[in-house]
């Protein structure tokens with residue numbers, strides 16, 4: 001666990017970038033820091049690995065004040081991913097990924113084997129290993145950045161706007177890849193973004209900061225969407241909060257009616273109650289001429305139907 005305990009950062013010119021921040025970042029989950037430009041997200045992140053030291057307060061990593069740990073030792077347990085990957089341009093991809101293992105003195109073969117394993121893990125073709133960064137697309141470079149941060153298997157991963165510089169489609173696939181990786185690796189991840197949609201998609205917990213470095217709210221995405229703490233958070237969350245919140249409510253508790261004669265998945269919107277959200281079920285019903293969302297299992301077999309009145313009722317509840 002990472003604990004921010006009354007942390008303030010005042011820069012030499014008097015700018016208060018972070019103001020009395022207290023927050024707990026649980027192990028094995030993704031905590032997102034989100035907020036407008038200049039609200040202190042990057043400063044907060046960099047105080048964890050001591051690229052910046054706080055002016056007041058303490059940051060504890062598993063109970064230990066990070067300022068008492070030598071930065072090099074500290075960073076061995078903390079992977080760091082930044083925007084535009086920050087790869088070394090004159091090193092091949094495999095050696096970029098193996099950077100930390102090399103620094104730790106692993107033998108060359110073991111370090112490169114590990115790099116190859118990670119290359120595949122982040123969804124890249126092993127053929128890429130011998131290329132240089134300029135021979136990869138932006139999205140591929142970002143994947144290499146993630147692989148490099150994971151190379152020495154650190155328990156903590158800091159990610160600073162890692163997907164901001166790529167186009168929306170690549171960005172979506174990188175986000176999904178991160179969620180897939182996290183479901184296997186269970187790292188303690190602190191993720192910084194200014195994009196609220198990215199925050200609610202990736203975060204188990206979302207911390208919203210406002211300019212001046214003050215914490216506005218910290219909550220699970222569904223709670224943030226249903227109960228914003230104040231006007232700033234409400235405005236920052238943007239439109240369609242009600243609908244977006246339904247994306248976090250599982251559809252598995254919906255009461256299904258037997259499918260009427262002739263109602264089939266063809267010509268109807270379908271959803272899978274075991275996997276999908278209430279939002280997906282509502283969408284399915286809106287796509288059906290008679291308003292019935294058809295529930296199907298993994299094999300496409302019809303389990304039943306649910307109508308719009310029941311969906312709206314479930315959405316209220």
Ligand SMILES: Nc1ncnc2c1ncn2[C@@H]1O[C@H](COP(=O)(O)OP(=O)(O)OP(=O)(O)O)[C@@H](O)[C@H]1O
Pocket residue numbers: 011012013015016017035036037038039040041042043044194
């Ligand atoms: N070295 C510095 N000296 C003085 N002020 C600084 C310094 N670094 C950052 N700041 C200021 O501290 C505040 C917070 O900066 P920070 O980079 O942490 O914000 P951020 O939320 O990450 O912003 P962005 O989303 O634009 O990257 C800003 O007002 C910034 O101008």
